[in-house]
Amino acid sequence: MTTPLINTQDQRAMKAAFSMLSFPHKYFANPANIPRLKAMFEGHESAEQLIDLLSELQLKLANYMDFSTKDIGGYKRIKDVISDQTIKYVNVQSEFQDETPLELTSVGIDNHIRNVNMNVAELINDQQIKLNDGELDSDVVSEILDTAWVIQHFSLLAAGTLKLEVQPDGSFLFMPKESELLTPVWFGDSLEYMSLKAATSAIASFAVATHQNDEKMSESVQVLHARVLSIIPQHWRLGLGSRTLELFHEIADLVIFLVNVVQRKEIDKTEKPLSKGEVKRMIRQYPERKGLLRTYELIKEFQKKNKPEDRLFEIRNGGLVLGPLQLVRGLIQQMEYFALKKQGADWHSLLEEEQTRFLLDDLIKCDHIDVLEFELKPDKFDSSDFTELRLDVDFFIRDKSINTVYAVQLKHVTTDTEAGLQQWFKLIGQKDSKLNKGILQLERLNEVVNNSSSAREYLIENGLTTEEVLNLKPIVVHNVGSLDCITLHNNICLYDLYTFKKVLSGCWGSIELFKDGHYESSFDEQKNRSSVDLSNPYNVIEQYIQEARFTELRHFDGARYITRSVTINGNKICAAGVGI
Known part of the structure; x- marks a missing residue:
C-alpha cells in the first residue's frame, strides 16, 4: 500500500483539516474559508456540493450558538457528556454491512458504537447553545452534532485519508482511500x-x-x-x-x-x-x-x-x-x-536521552540485532547540494535475521487533552509539532543516500554496507500508544517505542492475574522467532493478532464493517468503514 495515512506534506490541507477539528461548529460559517476550500477541491464535484451544504448549515446553526468565553443569558454552556447527558442528542445511525462476521453483531460492536457516540457527544463540550423556553431544543442540538460529525469526516477528506462520492440516490458517501488505510489506527x-x-x-x-x-x-x-x-x-x-x-x-x-x-x-x-x-x-x-x-x-x-x-x-x-x-x-x-x-520546561527532551538508552541497552542483548550508535546529520557529510536539509537520524538498528537496517529518530511527546482526530493532526500534521519534526528529519533520507556519495561514504565508514545504505528503512519511534504501526510518505513509519522493541526482541507482552489478594505477572518470549519487517506495519499487526494473549484484539478492525450516517435537511451523509 502506497497511500500515507494522512498527507503531511500538503501543509495547506493540514491547516484546513486541523482548523475544522479545532472549530467544528463555525469553520464552514466563516465566509473566508469557503473559497479557500473550493480552490483545494476544484473539480471535485462531490466535495464542492458538500462544502455548500455545510456552509449553509453552519450559518443557520450559528444563530443558536454563542462562541464567547463569557457565559451569556438565555444560553446553556454544556459542561461534559456525563453531567449533561449529551449522548442522548447523538443522532448518528449505525448499521452492519453484509459481510460482517457473526460474532461482531453482539456486545463487542455495541461497545464500539457506544464509545464513538460518546466521542460525538463530546463535540459540544464547553459550547453555549441557545435555550428555547428555558430548555435546550433537542432537534437543534442533534443537528449541531450531526453537522460536526460530518465535518470530522471532511477533515479526513482534506487530509487525503478518505474519499467522497455522491451515490445514485443522491446521498454522500465517505470511504477510506484504500481498504486497509485505517487498519493501523x-x-x-x-x-x-x-x-x-x-x-x-x-x-x-x-x-x-x-x-x-x-x-x-x-x-x-x-x-x-x-x-x-x-x-x-x-x-x-x-x-x-x-x-x-x-x-x-x-x-x-x-x-x-x-x-x-x-x-x-x-x-x-x-x-x-x-x-x-x-x-x-x-x-x-x-x-x-x-x-x-x-x-x-x-x-x-x-x-x-x-x-x-x-x-x-x-x-x-x-x-x-x-x-x-x-x-x-x-x-x-x-x-x-x-x-x-x-x-524544567525541557524535561521531555531530557527524557529522550534516557529513552534511547533504555531502548538500545535492551536491543544490544539480542543476538540477531546490531545497534549502531552514530548519527546522520547534515554536518556529517557534504550537504551543500541539499537546501534547507533537516536530516537527523539518532541511531541505526540492524536486524541480521532479515538483513534490514532501520534509520531511527526518537521523540518523546507530552500528553495532550486532545484525543482522536485532533490529536493526530496536532502531533503529526501540524508543522514542527514534536512528531512532525521527526517526520521532517527523515523524509529526505532516501534522497540524500541516493544522491550524495559523501553521505554514503560516511555511513559505510560507520559500519553499513553499500546495499544497506541504499535500502535504509526510516522509522520515528515515540511514546504515543495510539499512533502505532502507521505508514506515511517516503515510506516513513511511526511506531510506539514498546511495539518497536517488542517486535525486534521477540518479547511481545505479559499476562497479569490478581485473584483472592494474590498478584502474578508473566512475560512471553519465544526462542527462534522469525523477525518481522517493521517497514511493513501490516505484517506487524498480523503477528500481534496471532499471539494467544492478544485474542482480545482479534476483532480490533470491527469498524470496517459499520456504515454510519446522518440525515440533515433531507441530505443523507454516510461513512462506510471509518468508525468515527
Whole structure:
C-alpha cells in the first residue's frame, strides 16, 4: 500500500483539516474559508456540493450558538457528556454491512458504537447553545452534532485519508482511500485501550488489596504495588533511570492519594474529600513521607488549571475526590506537571536521552540485532547540494535475521487533552509539532543516500554496507500508544517505542492475574522467532493478532464493517468503514 495515512506534506490541507477539528461548529460559517476550500477541491464535484451544504448549515446553526468565553443569558454552556447527558442528542445511525462476521453483531460492536457516540457527544463540550423556553431544543442540538460529525469526516477528506462520492440516490458517501488505510489506527487504539485497561485494573486491584489493611503487604501485593508505581516509567518508555528516580517520591505520593480516593468512591461508596488535615496525619504516622503535603498542594494547583472533564481529581471543600478523567491518563498528566516543576520546561527532551538508552541497552542483548550508535546529520557529510536539509537520524538498528537496517529518530511527546482526530493532526500534521519534526528529519533520507556519495561514504565508514545504505528503512519511534504501526510518505513509519522493541526482541507482552489478594505477572518470549519487517506495519499487526494473549484484539478492525450516517435537511451523509 502506497497511500500515507494522512498527507503531511500538503501543509495547506493540514491547516484546513486541523482548523475544522479545532472549530467544528463555525469553520464552514466563516465566509473566508469557503473559497479557500473550493480552490483545494476544484473539480471535485462531490466535495464542492458538500462544502455548500455545510456552509449553509453552519450559518443557520450559528444563530443558536454563542462562541464567547463569557457565559451569556438565555444560553446553556454544556459542561461534559456525563453531567449533561449529551449522548442522548447523538443522532448518528449505525448499521452492519453484509459481510460482517457473526460474532461482531453482539456486545463487542455495541461497545464500539457506544464509545464513538460518546466521542460525538463530546463535540459540544464547553459550547453555549441557545435555550428555547428555558430548555435546550433537542432537534437543534442533534443537528449541531450531526453537522460536526460530518465535518470530522471532511477533515479526513482534506487530509487525503478518505474519499467522497455522491451515490445514485443522491446521498454522500465517505470511504477510506484504500481498504486497509485505517487498519493501523484501529489497531493502535485497541492496543492502547488494552494497555490502559491493564494499568487501570492494577490500580483498582491494589486499592482492593490495601483497603483498610494495616498489615505488612504480602510479597505478591508488594509486586502489585511495584506494578502500579511502574505505570509512569512505562508510559515514558523508561526503566529506573535517573529521570524516573528523581521523581520517584512524587510518583509514590500520587499513587497513595489516587488509591485513597479510589477506595473512598469505589469501595466505601462515599465522596468524602481527602483533606489537608488527613495528609498531615499521614506524615505524622510516616515521617519519612514528609513530601506528601507539597505533592498534595501541587496536585490541587494543577487540577484547578484543567477543564472539569480533564481532571483526575475534583477539588471539593478544599480536599480531593475522584474526578471524571480516565485514571491512567490523569495519572500521566499529573506526573508531567511534577516533571515540569522539578526538571524544567525541557524535561521531555531530557527524557529522550534516557529513552534511547533504555531502548538500545535492551536491543544490544539480542543476538540477531546490531545497534549502531552514530548519527546522520547534515554536518556529517557534504550537504551543500541539499537546501534547507533537516536530516537527523539518532541511531541505526540492524536486524541480521532479515538483513534490514532501520534509520531511527526518537521523540518523546507530552500528553495532550486532545484525543482522536485532533490529536493526530496536532502531533503529526501540524508543522514542527514534536512528531512532525521527526517526520521532517527523515523524509529526505532516501534522497540524500541516493544522491550524495559523501553521505554514503560516511555511513559505510560507520559500519553499513553499500546495499544497506541504499535500502535504509526510516522509522520515528515515540511514546504515543495510539499512533502505532502507521505508514506515511517516503515510506516513513511511526511506531510506539514498546511495539518497536517488542517486535525486534521477540518479547511481545505479559499476562497479569490478581485473584483472592494474590498478584502474578508473566512475560512471553519465544526462542527462534522469525523477525518481522517493521517497514511493513501490516505484517506487524498480523503477528500481534496471532499471539494467544492478544485474542482480545482479534476483532480490533470491527469498524470496517459499520456504515454510519446522518440525515440533515433531507441530505443523507454516510461513512462506510471509518468508525468515527
